[in-house]
Amino acid sequence: MKKFLNYGLALLAVALASPVFVACDDDDDSDSGKYRLTVNLSYPEGVTRSEISDLQLVIAKDNVGDTIKLAENVSNYATKLKMGSYTVSAKGTLANAENAFIGGSQVIYLDKETELALPMAISYGKLQLSITAILPEGLSAENITNGKLTITDETNKDTTITLGNELSYTGEFERGDYNVAFEAEVNSDQAIKDVVLGYTSVTLLSSQDIQIQLTTKGGTSPLIFKEIFCAGGKAGYTQDTYFEIVNNSDEVQYLDQLVMLYGSAAQKAPNAWQANGVTDIYYQSQGSVVAFPGSGKDYPIQPGQSVVIANDATNHQEADPDGIHSDLSKADWEIYLEYSRMGDTDYEAPNLSPIFYNNAYMRAFALGFFNGAYILAKLPVTPEEYAADSTNYSTTPGTTSATLYMGIASKYVLDAVEAWDRDDAEHYPYFLPKDDAHAVWAPVGFEGKALRRKVAKIENGRVYYKDTNNSAEDFLTDQPQTPGIAPTAVDK
Numbered sequence: 337m338k339k340f341l342n343y344g345l346a347l348l349a350v351a352l353a354s355p356v357f358v359a360c361d362d363d364d365d366s367d368s369g370k371y372r373l374t375v376n377l378s379y380p381e382g383v384t385r386s387e388i389s390d391l392q393l394v395i396a397k398d399n400v401g402d403t404i405k406l407a408e409n410v411s412n413y414a415t416k417l418k419m420g421s422y423t424v425s426a427k428g429t430l431a432n433a434e435n436a437f438i439g440g441s442q443v444i445y446l447d448k449e450t451e452l453a454l455p456m457a458i459s460y461g462k463l464q465l466s467i468t469a470i471l472p473e474g475l476s477a478e479n480i481t482n483g484k485l486t487i488t489d490e491t492n493k494d495t496t497i498t499l500g501n502e503l504s505y506t507g508e509f510e511r512g513d514y515n516v517a518f519e520a521e522v523n524s525d526q527a528i529k530d531v532v533l534g535y536t537s538v539t540l541l542s543s544q545d546i547q548i549q550l551t552t553k554g555g556t557s558p559l560i561f562k563e564i565f566c567a568g569g570k571a572g573y574t575q576d577t578y579f580e581i582v583n584n585s586d587e588v589q590y591l592d593q594l595v596m597l598y599g600s601a602a603q604k605a606p607n608a609w610q611a612n613g614v615t616d617i618y619y620q621s622q623g624s625v626v627a628f629p630g631s632g633k634d635y636p637i638q639p640g641q642s643v644v645i646a647n648d649a650t651n652h653q654e655a656d657p658d659g660i661h662s663d664l665s666k667a668d669w670e671i672y673l674e675y676s677r678m679g680d681t682d683y684e685a686p687n688l689s690p691i692f693y694n695n696a697y698m699r700a701f702a703l704g705f706f707n708g709a710y711i712l713a714k715l716p717v718t719p720e721e722y723a724a725d726s727t728n729y730s731t732t733p734g735t736t737s738a739t740l741y742m743g744i745a746s747k748y749v750l751d752a753v754e755a756w757d758r759d760d761a762e763h764y765p766y767f768l769p770k771d772d773a774h775a776v777w778a779p780v781g782f783e784g785k786a787l788r789r790k791v792a793k794i795e796n797g798r799v800y801y802k803d804t805n806n807s808a809e810d811f812l813t814d815q816p817q818t819p820g821i822a823p824t825a826v827d828k
């Protein structure tokens with residue numbers, strides 16, 4: 337129908353430009369060799385002539401024809417024409433709907449008296465939809481960023497509009513039903529930004545202004561641990577451990593300057609900090625805090641992509657054929673503890689480096705085979721700046737020990753996973769519930785088993801992992817080591 341309209345307009349333009357008149361009386365003023373053509377417009381059910389305005393007819397030969405305006409309540413037209421091929425077109429405007437048209441077109445060959453019933457159909461032009469998002473009280477446009485509007489039509493086709501910190505948008509859309517969703521991040525120094533979001537649906541039959549009331553919600557981390565292997569593949573072999581981090585979001589993320597911290601999950605009661613009221617800063621255990629290098633966007637990680645961080649990026653199967661180890665010689669990264677007095681080898685993989693250590697006799701990061709609290713964090717400053725700030729350290733409260741521990745605040749945590757030793761009778765959580773609501777059982781020590789995050793769904797081959805900030809729900813324990821290998825099935 338759209339084709340017809342364009343064609344009709346083209347005909348109209350041509351007709352205005354070169355008024356070759358073919359509809360009625362010819363030059364010779366004689367009816368000889370002419371045939372009568374009667375056009376009767378045939379409307380779709382439910383449409384009457386009185387609803388149509390500006391009804392026009394064009395009878396064109398060789399793309400040239402006059403525009404005949406049909407008078408009110410007239411639906412037919414008769415003329416006499418020479419034998420030949422004609423395109424008969426009609427169009428009008430529907431009065432009872434915005435930007436709605438009715439029209440039809442047919443080609444005939446006139447070689448006898450003819451009565452044509454020209455079928456007419458309805459077509460619609462686009463309508464204007466204006467959308468305004470209303471922020472929750474206390475927030476203004478300067479407080480938000482990365483605003484995104486998603487408009488989904490009846491066929492589930494999405495149109496995504498990037499709005500930055502704009503709150504309104506106007507576009508042209510076909511008639512129909514739409515779902516409209518708005519989402520933006522709230523500016524803060526938190527590693528996981530809060531989001532404002534809202535949703536509405538609209539049936540677009542005329543141009544409309546709609547509003548979406550937004551509410552605030554805690555965001556989810558784009559980067560999470562997919563697998564943690566810290567249980568060891570054989571007693572006495574300490575450097576086969578690894579972490580795997582996945583980009584569980586739909587946008588590119590960056591590993592630059594992210595830090596990893598390890599805490600002990602062996603506590604049966606509040607630790608010294610918790611007992612002193614410090615519950616939202618997580619202090620490391622003995623050992624190091626390590627960081628990715630980079631200046632901000634040097635190490636992108638694509639949606640769905642994962643990276644393996646080995647303690648030692650070497651083939652541990654070769655090094656110790658008796659244990660249950662992985663070949664980590666192709667690991668994306670390794671943790672290189674240059675300071676270690678136990679010796680650490682700098683293999684080919686690029687390094688995460690310590691930004692602080694309080695025990696030079698640790699051979700590897702996160703030494704603790706039967707339990708552990710693992711943090712992936714994004715700091716508000718560079719790791720070096722963070723490490724240089726003395727307020728980020730504490731000695732153990734209530735003791736005279738001079739040993740310093742680095743702490744990372746809950747708000748900088750991207751992912752926190754706690755694993756408890758199932759043989760311990762008592763446990764006291766290392767994390768606040770908002771970071772990890774419940775620990776998972778750690779794999780049995782020295783049996784080569786890993787913690788692996790559950791698969792929530794698989795779409796077009798892309799694995800999405802479960803992330804409810806509850807390790808007991810999100811992780812499977814005693815899993816085979818699968819560094820860098822995505823599962824192929826959804827987990828219960």
Ligand SMILES: [Ca+2]
Nearest residue numbers: 647648671672
């Ligand atoms: Ca190492």
Ligand SMILES: [Ca+2]
Nearest residue numbers: 682683684685
């Ligand atoms: Ca290296």
